[in-house]
Amino acid sequence: MKKITILLLAVTISFTACKKKKEEVKVEEETVTTEVTKAKKVKITLNAKSDSNTSGNVVFKEEDGSVTMTAIISGLTAGEHAIHIHQTADCTSADGKSAGGHWNPTGKPHGKWGDVTGYHKGDIGNFTADENGNGTISMTTDEWCIGCGDSTKDILGKAVIVHAGADDFTSQPSGAAGARVSCAGIIE
Known part of the structure; x- marks a missing residue:
């Protein structure tokens, strides 16, 4: 009988030692704020310059830190044409030269967009007009923003210029793209 009592006592001590202690757990609440930003959009109308019939629309849309530009242009001669962003939103002169030179806030040489040797922030590139004189790009x-205030990225207050010819991507400072056949100020 003594053996059973000792065994029962050992089991009881063992069981008591294995009981888990209740611990007080503190749970901290965390507030997560999600910022939803509305897409910014600017639509501009291209007007004919240099005695051309070139017109069209350009839409700039900023979303998630990137700007998408879509241009639909008509009244061109068939073939390649350059399109650039120029310094100011002034399209008052008949030849479009009131818009100034290419927008180049970083002081780089003229070139093809994305080229490691450098390019202007306004060096968009070339697009092709079909046999009916219509083109899109x-x-x-x-590298752009709409109204962010960063002088190296903000396209507001600049102008879109469509040229009579193609950009050769090497001639300085503008790519020898010919006359300015259409202009529109990038304004809200």
Whole structure:
């Protein structure tokens, strides 16, 4: 009988030692704020310059830190044409030269967009007009913004210029693209 009592006592001590202690757990609440930003959009109308019939629309849309530009242009001669962003939103002169030179806030040489040797922030590139004189071009970049106030990225207050010819991507400072056949200020 003594053996059973000792065994029962050992089991009781063992069981008591294995009981888990209740611990007080503190749970901290964390507030997560998600910022939803509305897409910014600017639509501009291209007007004919240099005695051309070139017109069209350009839409800039900023979303998630990138700006997409889509241009639909008509009244061109068939073939390649350059499109650039120029310094100011002034399209008052008949030849479009009131818009100034290419927008180049970083002081780089003229070139093809994305080229490691350098390019202006306004060096968009070339597009092709079909046999009816219609052309489109679209691009997306995180190197532009709409109204952010960063002088190296903000396209507001600049102008879109369509040229009579193609950009050769090497001639300085503008790519020898010929006359300015259409202009529109990038304004809200």
